[in-house]
């Protein structure tokens with residue numbers, strides 16, 4: 514199962530393009546290849562194994578790590594890239610596009626056979642697998658860096674359950690990650706892949722975005738920028754208020770269901786669109802998901818309502834209902850920006866900084882793991898800030914610096930100190 518079936522030449526080409534557009538990683542390789550701070554350590558990366566992830570693996574290998582990779586989701590890895598990565602010294606891994614959940618678990622267990630000292634994870638897939646299925650490896654695990662909202666929640670759930678024995682950095686929560694990757698990366702890539710997969714027009718469409726967190730913000734604002742009329746659904750009052758004051762219609766899904774032509778879920782929850790909503794939808798409605806798991810749109814409920822199912826086009830399944838309406842589910846409700854037939858995931862530039870801060874957090878965690886208690890920790894701000902400085906440098910963007918007087922002013926509180934010249 515681990516044998517790659519992809520074309521390594523095509524994978525090498527994709528890697529080269531990503532590398533060209535990931536200058537933070539070029540700078541990191543230049544800085545850390547001579548020092549090799551990860552020498553002798555096995556680092557496992559569980560993510561969507563495509564070209565940008567490949568560049569992170571190359572940077573880790575250049576810094577001396579023995580890198581093992583595996584996919585974090587059944588439909589999101591690219592076989593060509595997997596094949597090209599498996600040719601590289603210091604990197605090996607187990608991932609394939611379109612595996613079943615059982616096969617995904619088997620691939621994860623193969624990666625865990627390498628007994629990683631550090632896991633860089635997506636949705637805590639490999640971490641949960643290690644804790645649950647291979648607890649004998651826990652003593653060798655120095656820590657985990659988690660890059661998604663769902664994964665941080667899952668690790669926090671492990672902590673609540675008393676199952677967490679190592680420190681984990683919530684890389685998702687760094688500004689360098691969630692303020693760019695979730696908003697711009699998901700916003701742009703989910704919409705582009707959805708429109709390519711359906712070959713429909715966004716301008717003028719009634720679009721419903723479920724969840725106004727970081728991903729939902731990106732999706733809602735970018736859909737509006739393309740001319741869509743956007744309704745937001747929420748369960749959290751402040752997020753709902755934020756959407757309202759940003760000019761979106763906010764409605765419960767039961768009402769939005771009657772209006773929407775295109776639905777995109779980004780909640781990290783389950784059954785956000787379910788039977789009672791499908792029953793009210795317009796004929797021809799299109800349903801897609803940008804959240805991590807394919808449970809946000811209840812495919813079971815949809816299947817239960819359908820009298821007939823057929824492939825409408827590649828990546829789109831049509832469900833014909835008894836009353837004659839047809840609803841369309843994109844990519845089985847999997848992450849539309851990663852599982853769609855044309856999907857390439859997030860743009861390279863944004864992953865340059867997501868994986869840049871993952872890499873910097875990993876170095877920091879390894880250096881400080883003995884001092885960190887088992888638990889979920891914020892990545893120190895200076896790590897995030899240094900990554901931002903590096904990104905700005907590669908963009909050729911300069912900023913101002915605080916003068917000495919401005920620095921004193923920030924720490925002053927007495928009136929005479931504040932007013933002193």
Ligand SMILES: NC(=O)c1ccc[n+]([C@@H]2O[C@H](COP(=O)([O-])OP(=O)(O)OC[C@H]3O[C@@H](n4cnc5c(N)ncnc54)[C@H](O)[C@@H]3O)[C@@H](O)[C@H]2O)c1
Pocket residue numbers: 661662663664691694695699703723724725726727728729746747748749752779780781782785803804805806848849850
């Ligand atoms: N597609 C991608 O490439 C990509 C990238 C980053 C994150 N993600 C995933 O997207 C999901 C959302 O991430 P985020 O960073 O926006 O999370 P977030 O926690 O910032 O936002 C989620 C929002 O959904 C709302 N919500 C929860 N249940 C809801 C429901 N039933 N109906 C309506 N709203 C509901 C929450 O109140 C919250 O405001 C997660 O699963 C995350 O892992 C995907």
